[in-house]
Amino acid sequence: MGGLITAVGFAAGIITAISLRTFFNIFISESLISVLAALPLMALKEGYSFINIPFIGLINCGICYSLVLVPLGITGAANAANMLAGFNGLEAGMGIVIVVSLSIIAYLIGEMTALIILLAALGALLATIYYNWYPAKIFIGDIGTLSIGAIIATAIIEGGFESAGVIIVIPYAVDFLIKAKNKFPARNWWGTYKDGKLYCPDNGPVGLCQLIMKVCGGISERNLVLVLMSIEAIFGVAVILLYI
Numbered sequence: 001m002g003g004l005i006t007a008v009g010f011a012a013g014i015i016t017a018i019s020l021r022t023f024f025n026i027f028i029s030e031s032l033i034s035v036l037a038a039l040p041l042m043a044l045k046e047g048y049s050f051i052n053i054p055f056i057g058l059i060n061c062g063i064c065y066s067l068v069l070v071p072l073g074i075t076g077a078a079n080a081a082n083m084l085a086g087f088n089g090l091e092a093g094m095g096i097v098i099v100v101s102l103s104i105i106a107y108l109i110g111e112m113t114a115l116i117i118l119l120a121a122l123g124a125l126l127a128t129i130y131y132n133w134y135p136a137k138i139f140i141g142d143i144g145t146l147s148i149g150a151i152i153a154t155a156i157i158e159g160g161f162e163s164a165g166v167i168i169v170i171p172y173a174v175d176f177l178i179k180a181k182n183k184f185p186a187r188n189w190w191g192t193y194k195d196g197k198l199y200c201p202d203n204g205p206v207g208l209c210q211l212i213m214k215v216c217g218g219i220s221e222r223n224l225v226l227v228l229m230s231i232e233a234i235f236g237v238a239v240i241l242l243y244i
Contacts, residue, residue, distance in 0.1 A: 003144020006092075006128045010151060013120025074153045077165075080172035081149030082142060083179065084208060084228075086190060087221055088134035093229045095148040096125045098168055101236030102152065105243045106159050114159030121151045134222040164239040171231050175208035182206040196220055 020026040085091045099122045106115035128144070131137045140148075156165035179185070185206045191198040191213050198221060200214035212227055213219055219227070 001141060001143070002128065002132060002138030003140035003142070003147060005138075006124045006140055006144045007147045009124030009127055010120050010147070013123050014117070017116045017120065074150050074157075077153035077156075077169065078146045078149035080169055080176060081152075082145040084172050084175045085145050087209065087225055088136040089129055089132050089222075090225045090228060091140055091145050091148060092125050092129040092132045093225055094171075094232050095152070096122065096129060097229050097232040097236055098152055099125060101168060101233075101240055102155060102159075102161070102164065104240050105161055105164055106155070108240075108243050109159070109161065111159035111161070114155045114161075117151065117155040117158060121148070121155070134225065161243070164242065167239045167242075168232075168235050170235055171208065171228070178205060178211065179207050194218075198224060 081091060081095070084094070099118050103115055103118040103122065106112070106118060125148070128138075128140060132140060153165070156162055179189075188201060189207050189210070191204070191210050192201055193199075197218040198209075198213050199218045200210040205211040205214050209224060209228070212224060216223075216227075
């Protein structure tokens with residue numbers, strides 16, 4: 001149930017930002033009401049119908065943006081974060097890398113509402129990972145993973161940098177494809193534990209984590225999470241470079 005605390009921490013950050021706007025005229029130019037969309041994991045009609053695709057340009061998605069792409073983005077991101085999970089510090093660690101990368105983009109393009117969402121999420125995730133890092137004292141569960149994915153998707157939609165969102169979730173997409181090929185196994189996805197290391201079973205890999213285990217010839221849980229965070233950081237740097 002640790003993920004519930006993460007969600008509450010995020011909500012506290014958003015409420016603080018709204019309070020600063022209301023009582024001290026800070027963030028006065030920002031439409032913070034749309035930030036509340038992230039709390040019940042739903043998106044209002046926010047973002048832009050035009051999507052800027054690298055090397056192609058602007059494409060007008062029209063009403064399909066609000067009716068199809070927004071709910072698909074929220075649902076897809078939430079479930080992707082829920083799928084690539086299960087190891088100490090993985091969900092919060094990957095979330096931190098993504099949130100930091102997108103925060104830099106939001107700052108560079110002046111999307112302050114999206115930046116506020118992301119900074120509130122960053123604060124909650126930093127507090128979470130302190131207790132969730134190996135050896136974990138808490139586990140964030142479905143509440144945490146679904147919240148992380150939905151909050152990130154909401155910030156991307158609010159900020160209008162969907163192209164960055166598509167690139168930054170590539171590791172999650174790879175994990176999804178490997179698991180889809182193996183019919184989304186519900187058992188033994190974590191690998192085989194022996195002498196402090198995790199190994200890919202002979203019939204694997206059935207997911208991105210097991211693929212890393214196989215490539216490394218066995219790896220500790222802590223190092224597995226660090227490798228995944230490093231991979232995510234590479235994609236984070238890549239999307240930042242697109243906006244510089």
